[in-house]
Amino acid sequence: QVQLVQSGAEVKMPxxxxxxxxxxxxxxxxxxxxxxxxxAPGQRPEWMGRINAGNGDTIYSQKFQGRVTITxxxxxxxxxxxxxxxxxxxxxxxxxxxxxxxxxxxxxSGHVTGVFDIWGQGTMVxxxx
Amino acid sequence: DIVMTQSxxxxxxxxxxxxxxxxxxSQSILYRSNNKNYLAWYQQKPGQPPKLLIYWASTRESGVxxxxxxxxxxxxxxxxxxxxxxxxxxxxxxQQFYTVPPWSxxxxxxxxxx
Numbered sequence: 001q002v003q004l005v006q007s008g009a010e011v012k013m014p015x016x017x018x019x020x021x022x023x024x025x026x027x028x029x030x031x032x033x034x035x036x037x038x039x040a041p042g043q044r045p046e047w048m049g050r051i052n053a054g055n056g057d058t059i060y061s062q063k064f065q066g067r068v069t070i071t072x073x074x075x076x077x078x079x080x081x082x083x084x085x086x087x088x089x090x091x092x093x094x095x096x097x098x099x100x101x102x103x104x105x106x107x108x109s110g111h112v113t114g115v116f117d118i119w120g121q122g123t124m125v126x127x128x129x
Numbered sequence: 130d131i132v133m134t135q136s137x138x139x140x141x142x143x144x145x146x147x148x149x150x151x152x153x154x155s156q157s158i159l160y161r162s163n164n165k166n167y168l169a170w171y172q173q174k175p176g177q178p179p180k181l182l183i184y185w186a187s188t189r190e191s192g193v194x195x196x197x198x199x200x201x202x203x204x205x206x207x208x209x210x211x212x213x214x215x216x217x218x219x220x221x222x223x224q225q226f227y228t229v230p231p232w233s234x235x236x237x238x239x240x241x242x243x
Contacts, residue, residue, distance in 0.1 A: 044222060044234040045179060061231040095178050104165045104185060114226025115169050117190065119178035 002026035004034075004096050004120035011126045017084040020123045022096030029077035030054040033099035033112045036070060036081045039122075040092040050099070050112065051079055086127045093122040131155050131225050135235035141243040148210040150238045152223035157203045160227065167227035170199055170208045173237075174219045182221075183208065210240075218242060 007021040022034065035050040049060035051070045058070050069082040079096055097116035103109045132155040142148040158167045166186035171179035181190045183199040186206055196211045210217055223235040 044236050045224075046234070047230060047232045050230075059230055063231065097178075100181070100184060104163050106188070113184075114167070114230070114232040115181065115184045115224075116171075116179070117181045119180070122178055 002098075002118055004098060004118055006094075006096060006120040006123045009124040009126070011128065012086050014087055014127055014129055016086050016127075017082060018086060018125050019080055019082045020094055020096075020125075022079045022081070022120050024053075024077045024079070024098070027098075029072075030074055031108075031110055032101050034070075034072070034079040035097045035099060035116055036068075036079075037095045037097055037116070038090070038092045039095065040089065043092075045095070048081070048094075052112070053079065054110075083125075086125075088127055090125060091127045093124050095122050096120040130231060131158065131228060131233055133223055133225055133233050133235040135221075135223060135238050137238060138236070139239040139241065141241045142210075142213045143243045144215065145212050146243075148213050148217070148240055150208045150221050150223075150240070152201075152206040152208070152235050154204045154206075154225055154227075158225045158227035159203050166202050166206070167225055168199070168201070168206050169224045169226060170197075171222045171224065171234075172217075172219045173222065179222060184226075213240075213242070215242065 005023045036048040037045045039045045048064045051058045072079045098118040100113045100115035100117040134153045136151045168186040170183040173179040187199045220237045226232045
């Protein structure tokens, strides 16, 4: 079945980095953009960035620019999100999500829409000294 | 950046009754060239990721029950659950995907059973 499976929970010191993986199955990985979303406890989700899994193009939210790097390994159908200079507000659940990639006519497009139709189960990151 | 504001923050509805959640964007998210509103709705239950319900403001995602419907245009949108079921207890988020990133979510509406 179509799914994204993320790596497990992490505990990090302030200032450290964390790298989370997101393995795709049930669909052609390189045909879809993959996004990363942060959700702090009790807060709304926040879009961090995305990668075009086909050509590797990335775009990041200005809020996370300079701290976040999204990469992918097409041979493993896996996307990665690396977040550095961790601080307390990064204690959150991080999700990867597949882009819907449909045109307004409802046809697969392969392009970014900004709608997230398949989500990973989430990875809890705790930043604490 | 476009700011999304939902109302109410929480809502209690009796089983079988209608639930209505509102979402307002700080600017129009209607793209006039294709007459599409770039608005999505998600449902999130505790400990789970969000689940896509509706996109283009009113297109129901495959597998979503037809008691869920979306409406509205421009800056004002509504998610309606026509007959509340126990499994609909969740937090609901609207999200705009109109502009180049960042795409933004509303603050959420917590729906409970009265």
